[in-house]
Amino acid sequence: MNSTTDTSEYLLLFRGNDWHRQRSPEDIQKTMTDWMAWFDGLVAAGQCRGGQSLAPEGKVVAGKARSVSDGPYAEAKESVAGYFILTVPGEAEAAGIAAVARIPGCDKLESYHLLYAVLGEFHFRAGDLTAATREFQKARSLADTTSERAFLEKRLRDCTATPGQ
DSSP states (O other), X not given: OOTTSOOEEEEEEEEOSOTTTTOOHHHHHHHHHHHHHHHHHHHHTTOEEEEEEOOSOXXXXXXXXXXXXXXXOSOGGGSEEEEXXXXXXXXXXXXXXXXXXXXXXXXXXXXXHHHHHHHHHHHHHHTOHHHHHHHHHHHHHHOOSHHHHHHHHXXXXXXXXXXXX
16 A cells, blocks of 8 residues: 555445345355455455455344344345455545445456456555556456557556655
């Protein structure tokens, strides 16, 4: 991370714990593998302090007597499935990371250079020039046209020319 950039922590909540319904075991495994690789990348880049998936069941403690009853207590679409604690310079970076996570079938975009260009831009704006460089290099390797590659070359130069790094 950029040492001159102040960071804040953001709690990113994931809703819905039935994402796996009507998916094959192979698809579930691939999704979980991709998800963990994405999460581990955020942790390695210093942009995520941690996170946890949550069980769909729970208990409710209520009233003066603190009586305990079984959950769930919300509709499945409203339940919290897990959370991340992001450590990034601002809401825009946190929102960007969250937006990439919400792309349905994101794994199908692995051969599309713009996915990596967008990730590179988020990392660049967050001050993580190492991660930005990695993503821009991947995007450049997948780009089809000379103009796209030239643009990505410029972004790579920007990563090395940024003061304070």
